[in-house]
Amino acid sequence: MKVRTRDSGGTRRAILDAAQRLFARNGFSGTSMREIAKASGVSQPLIHHYFGSKEGLYRAIKQRLMEQARDAMPLNEDTPRDISFIGEFIRSAFLFLRKNDDLLRLSVWSNLEGESSLWPEAEVLVHRMFVQILNLQTGGFIRRELDPLLLLLMAEALTLYWCQNRSYYLSLFNEEAEEVDDRYLNQVLDVMLHGIKPRSKDEAPSRL
Known part of the structure; x- marks a missing residue:
């Protein structure tokens, strides 16, 4: 044999x-x-x-998933040129999560099993986004009184929650799932991008 x-x-x-x-x-x-x-x-x-160990294997799985998420994010530019960067980030995160049921399930299990530490690579990803949001605030594209970390977590929550609970809420709509996805994403982008813009003309964007 x-x-x-x-x-x-x-x-x-x-x-x-x-x-x-x-x-x-x-x-x-x-x-x-x-x-x-x-x-x-x-x-x-x-x-x-x-x-x-089993713990080491579990950590390696989380790291692989986070590396895939990082590769899907628009993080190549050190200094984003305008607010569209935030929209690209939200859209990329949404589309990535929609295609990754294992990540969605593992994130739920992590909460249920009482985990309190960040996944591998998560801190690096958060830091890079944090810096880029700060750059946009400095340029006047985002309201300066907003907390960059909270803004980032809000964007994550809006995408993650829908993707985790999508099958439960789809019964509320008389549309195909993909149509609801598109409308949800577009409304999130509309609310987020308008909500983070400077409210005063005194905060006019500078050229980055």
Whole structure:
């Protein structure tokens, strides 16, 4: 009988993919290493070799998801040129979350299981957005009395809450799900982008 072999990268991905599905379905506490080994086709000792522990594996899954989120965000410019950057961020976050059920489920499980620490890479992502919002405030594009961190968290909440509870609320609408998604996103963008603009002509935008 020929023994199937994998390269180390393929083995690691197989473990992460299987564990991510199980953690998203059953939570951290409800998933065993034995189940992960069976689902991935990789022995428990080899899983421990790659990730050290169940906690290490869980952290690696969160880090991979956050890296994917970071890559989906419009964070390439150190200094955004105008307020459209905020709209691009909200739209990118919304579209990313809509396509990532595992991340949505894991975020709910994290709350249910009492986690209180940030996910890996989250602090870096928040800091980069914080700095860019400050740059827009300095340029006069965003009201200067607004707290940049709270503004960022509000944008996240508006996208995350809808994506997590979408199936529950869709029954309130007589439209296709995608049409409701589009209307929700457009209304969030309209409210956010108008609400954060300077209220006084004294705060005219400067050229960034």
